[in-house]
Amino acid sequence: DVKVTQSSRYLVKRTGEKVFLECVQDMDHENMFWYRQDPGLGLRLIYFSYDVKMKEKGDIPEGYSVSREKKERFSLILESASTNQTSMYLCASSPGTRGSYEQYFGPGTRLTVT
Amino acid sequence: GESVGLHLPTLSVQEGDNSIINCAYSNSASDYFIWYKQESGKGPQFIIDIRSNMDKRQGQRVTVLLNKTVKHLSLQIAATQPGDSAVYFCAENTGGFKTIFGAGTRLFVKA
Numbered sequence: 001d002v003k004v005t006q007s008s009r010y011l012v013k014r015t016g017e018k019v020f021l022e023c024v025q026d027m028d029h030e031n032m033f034w035y036r037q038d039p040g041l042g043l044r045l046i047y048f049s050y051d052v053k054m055k056e057k058g059d060i061p062e063g064y065s066v067s068r069e070k071k072e073r074f075s076l077i078l079e080s081a082s083t084n085q086t087s088m089y090l091c092a093s094s095p096g097t098r099g100s101y102e103q104y105f106g107p108g109t110r111l112t113v114t
Numbered sequence: 115g116e117s118v119g120l121h122l123p124t125l126s127v128q129e130g131d132n133s134i135i136n137c138a139y140s141n142s143a144s145d146y147f148i149w150y151k152q153e154s155g156k157g158p159q160f161i162i163d164i165r166s167n168m169d170k171r172q173g174q175r176v177t178v179l180l181n182k183t184v185k186h187l188s189l190q191i192a193a194t195q196p197g198d199s200a201v202y203f204c205a206e207n208t209g210g211f212k213t214i215f216g217a218g219t220r221l222f223v224k225a
Contacts, residue, residue, distance in 0.1 A: 004157070031211060035215075040123075040217055041217060042203060042215045042216055042217040042218055043158070043203070043215040044215075045212065045213075048211055048212075050211060056211070058212070090157050090158070092157070101146050101148065101163075101207045101209075101213060102148060102160045102163065103158075103160075103213065104160075105157030105158045105159070106157050107155070107156055107157050108155075108156075108157050
């Protein structure tokens with residue numbers, strides 16, 4: 001079974017703090033993604049990576065950065081957390097094989113910024 | 115613009131009945147569609163997919179129908195069970211890295 005794990009299920013941070021969300025996948029997938037999920041808005045793509053050290057902006061990258069130093073690990077960084085970044089954050093991975101677009105998701109990290 | 119939307123945000127069905135969850139998409143270039151199920155406290159999980167060269171695909175108790183003429187996608191769940199209670203997302207992909215997700219429909223199954 002594909003397994004995508006996220007470092008924390010729940011996280012509470014203060015405004016202005018730097019926040020690190022870690023994601024690890026064990027299936028040697030090429031592609032990794034970070035989404036945020038808000039009620040009524042579905043999943044919105046923040047960043048994705050298709051290879052080590054490669055990253056591309058998604059639809060809402062502002063206020064976020066990412067790091068992919070190893071194939072299995074993709075980190076999301078909030079440089080200076082703000083209350084509007086309170087959300088559920090989902091990490092996903094998918095194979096690099098063309099035509100294989102199914103994504104495997106982690107359990108999510110619910111981040112609250114106070 | 116590109117969007118994937120759902121007609122009904124909430125659906126309530128009786129256990130044993132069939133469920134139909136609908137989805138509209140606007141990008142005619144999308145060639146791959148996926149349904150995901152998200153249970154409380156978990157990440158979305160793949161249910162079934164369909165390519166644009168098909169109009170129907172069946173899985174175990176689930177069927178996806180694609181109507182490209184009206185850009186409509188539906189997920190049918192046969193003999194709905196309490197374990198089917200979840201939020202269901204449709205998603206579309208144009209063959210690249212980016213998948214666009216709908217807002218989701220919450221399915222309640224009444225015992």
